[in-house]
Structures are given as structure tokens and as C-alpha cells.
Amino acid sequence: MRFIHIADLHLGFRTYEREKNYNPFISLDFAVQYAVEHKVDLFVIAGDIFDRRDPPVFIQRGFAHSIKKLLKNQINVFILTGNHEGAPNPKRDIHLDLYNELEIEGVTVAKKMDYFKVNDLNIIAIPYPFKRNLLSKEEYKDKSENEIGVIMNQKIVRGIDKLLERIDRKLPTILVAHLPLLEGEVGEEKYIYFSTDTPISIEEIDRKEFSYIAMGHFHKMQVLSSKKFVHPAVYPGSLDRINFSEEKDKKGFFDVEISKETKKPSFIFIENPFARKFYTIKVNNNKDIENINWERAKQSIVRILLMQDLEDEKLFKKLVERVKKEAMVFTGVVDKREIKNSAVRSKLNLTISPEEAIDKYIRYENSAFAKKYKEEILKTAVSLLKGEE
Numbered sequence: 001m002r003f004i005h006i007a008d009l010h011l012g013f014r015t016y017e018r019e020k021n022y023n024p025f026i027s028l029d030f031a032v033q034y035a036v037e038h039k040v041d042l043f044v045i046a047g048d049i050f051d052r053r054d055p056p057v058f059i060q061r062g063f064a065h066s067i068k069k070l071l072k073n074q075i076n077v078f079i080l081t082g083n084h085e086g087a088p089n090p091k092r093d094i095h096l097d098l099y100n101e102l103e104i105e106g107v108t109v110a111k112k113m114d115y116f117k118v119n120d121l122n123i124i125a126i127p128y129p130f131k132r133n134l135l136s137k138e139e140y141k142d143k144s145e146n147e148i149g150v151i152m153n154q155k156i157v158r159g160i161d162k163l164l165e166r167i168d169r170k171l172p173t174i175l176v177a178h179l180p181l182l183e184g185e186v187g188e189e190k191y192i193y194f195s196t197d198t199p200i201s202i203e204e205i206d207r208k209e210f211s212y213i214a215m216g217h218f219h220k221m222q223v224l225s226s227k228k229f230v231h232p233a234v235y236p237g238s239l240d241r242i243n244f245s246e247e248k249d250k251k252g253f254f255d256v257e258i259s260k261e262t263k264k265p266s267f268i269f270i271e272n273p274f275a276r277k278f279y280t281i282k283v284n285n286n287k288d289i290e291n292i293n294w295e296r297a298k299q300s301i302v303r304i305l306l307m308q309d310l311e312d313e314k315l316f317k318k319l320v321e322r323v324k325k326e327a328m329v330f331t332g333v334v335d336k337r338e339i340k341n342s343a344v345r346s347k348l349n350l351t352i353s354p355e356e357a358i359d360k361y362i363r364y365e366n367s368a369f370a371k372k373y374k375e376e377i378l379k380t381a382v383s384l385l386k387g388e389e
């Protein structure tokens with residue numbers, strides 16, 4: 001039993017200006033072609049196929065085209081909804097409902113927690129759970145958002161055990177879930193979905209029956225493992241890069257094989273060579289300007305970070321002009337030179353620096369949110385202050 005485990009495609013994600021010839025399907029096409037060439041049995045998408053619930057028609061059609069190619073090559077497709085295309089209210093229609101409505105053989109869409117038997121595999125599916133769904137119920141209306149998150153996670157844990165009663169014991173079982181795991185590392189999705197997720201622990205969701213836990217949601221590729229059963233809980237991460245902080249991250253998907261006899265998995269990461277390329281040019285001095293990789297700039301979305309005052313400002317201006325011309329996309333210059341603290345201080349009548357004040361606030365404020373996003377809050381605050389200078 002061999003399958004592709006892919007997640008967080010975010011088809012239809014806004015492209016950068018000037019990224020005119022960008023083909024939104026180039027990465028998915030690569031994954032589909034890989035699946036066909038390697039004759040896998042199943043293509044599992046662990047959520048966030050689309051960037052939103054109502055993707056543009058050309059995105060819907062392009063995705064349908066990929067499904068067709070997989071089916072023509074006898075590869076079944078299993079799709080789970082994520083927070084981007086799923087509906088907070090399960091009764092609300094979403095684009096992916098069309099596949100269930102048409103009853104296309106070989107395609108399964110899981111929109112709610114459920115058990116499925118696909119190929120020779122048991123699948124327990126946990127789509128992204130929306131808090132709003134519970135908040136709308138009378139019995140939960142006085143609960144805080146965090147309490148709702150905890151209740152939701154308890155429902156997931158109970159749900160897994162209930163669904164496991166239905167599995168075919170002869171076959172291997174996988175869990176497919178679009179969830180934030182407590183043990184995982186949050187990637188860039190926090191920028192595109194500024195949510196207040198309540199993470200759940202691997203130890204809570206893992207069961208001895210599982211051979212492999214196919215995750216979606218975090219955009220950083222990572223292989224986690226439960227302590228109790230030592231089962232892999234794997235995030236393939238997003239298929240493409242969306243911003244500069246992912247510049248060095250590998251993007252792709254997993255090729256997974258589960259042995260029929262031992263039910264043990266083996267899996268390898270397949271890197272997507274078509275992921276968007278980002279290139280940060282840090283300029284500390286004139287030497288940095290000489291060392292620019294222009295070939296790379298031509299294929300990349302480029303930004304320049306000005307780190308220090310330069311001796312030769314003309315050279316810097318020339319650099320900016322050349323990057324504008326040659327880079328595939330140029331997003332601009334970010335001034336990273338240190339704030340003249342005294343100037344800001346006198347303006348704001350502060351006895352401590354603004355950074356210190358914000359840091360202090362976050363430390364004393366009893367907010368998990370503020371603590372989690374401390375770095376971003378600080379960064380944003382500093383750049384705002386700079387803008388005033």
C-alpha cells in the first residue's frame with residue numbers, strides 16, 4: 001500500500017505583483033506526475049487545498065484536471081478539508097461538495113470526522129474543527145474561546161475511539177488530520193490565518209492501531225513522533241513558499257509505503273523543485289553588494305535589507321536600480337538600521353526604550369496569544385516606531 005501524503009496547497013494564494021507568468025498548478029502537477037510515474041495507490045490531501053472556500057473557477061477547474069489525471073491512472077484520491085476551504089458550519093456548501101455529489105468513484109471528501117475504507121486502508125479523518133461551530137450552540141455560549149478549544153479537543157479524542165470500533169482489523173490504519181499539534185513547530189500559516197488555535201498533543205490522538213499519522217496545517221515540514229507508540233506524525237508542510245521567512249525551507253510532500261504484513265510505514269520526503277524562490281539580499285557593506293548572485297535574483301522574489309549606513313550611498317542606489325530591473329520580483333528595500341533610540345525616546349517621553357516597554361507589557365500581560373506572537377508584535381511595533389521617525 002503506497003500513497004502520497006500532501007497538504008496545504010493553498011491553490012489560489014495571491015501571487016506577488018509582477019509574478020505574471022506564475023502557473024498556480026506547477027507544484028501540484030509535479031506531485032501528480034510523481035504519483036503517476038511511481039504508480040502509487042492513493043493520493044491523500046490533508047487539507048487546505050484551496051486558499052478559500054470559494055476559489056476562482058480556473059482554480060477549481062485546474063484542481064479537477066489533477067483529480068482526473070490521478071483517476072485515469074488508477075490512483076484514488078482522499079481529500080480532507082482544512083480551515084481554508086472547510087466551512088465553520090458543516091451544513092454550508094463548499095466547492096469540494098461537488099465531488100461527493102457527483103459520487104465520482106475513487107474520490108473521497110471528508111468534511112466531518114469519519115471513518116473510511118479506501119483501497120486496502122482504514123482511514124480515520126479529522127478535518128479542521130471550527131470553534132465557531134460549538135460557540136453557536138446554546139450550551140457553550142458562556143464558555144471562553146480557550147475552553148471551547150479544550151472541549152473540541154476532547155470531542156476529537158472521543159471521536160477517534162468511536163471511529164476505531166469500525167475499522168477492518170486486518171488492514172492497516174492511518175489517521176488523516178488537519179490540526180495544530182502541541183509538539184509541532186508553527187510555520188508561516190500564522191500570517192495567512194491569524195487564528196487562536198488550541199493545539200492538541202500527539203499523545204492524545206495516537207492509538208496503537210495507527211501506522212502513520214498524516215497531518216496538515218503547519219506549513220513547516222516536520223516529522224514528529226508519539227512517545228507511547230512511537231508512531232510518526234508527519235506534516236509535509238506547504239507545497240509552496242509564500243514568504244521570505246520560508247526562504248531556506250524545503251517544500252514538498254511524502255511518499256509513504258505501509259507494509260501489508262507488518263503494517264509498518266516507510267516514508268521519504270520528495271522535494272518540490274518548482275516552489276517559489278525567495279532571495280534576501282542583506283547589505284552591511286560594499287562587499288555584500290559585490291557578492292550578489294544575479295542568476296538567483298532573476299528567478300526569485302527579492303528583497304534588500306539595508307543593515308547599516310553605507311560609505312558609498314551611490315553604489316547602493318545603483319544596486320537597487322539593478323535589482324528592480326533584473327529580479328523576477330522586487331518587493332523593496334527594508335531599512336534595518338538601528339533606531340536612533342534617543343530620538344524616539346525624546347519624542348515619546350520615554351524613560352525606557354519602546355522595545356523594552358513592549359517586552360515588559362507582554363511579560364506581565366497574562367495572554368497566551370501575546371506570548372506566542374511576542375516576536376512578531378515586537379517586530380511590528382519597532383517598524384511602526386521607525387515609520388514615525
Ligand SMILES: [Mn+2]
Nearest residue numbers: 048082083217
Ligand atoms: Mn490550515
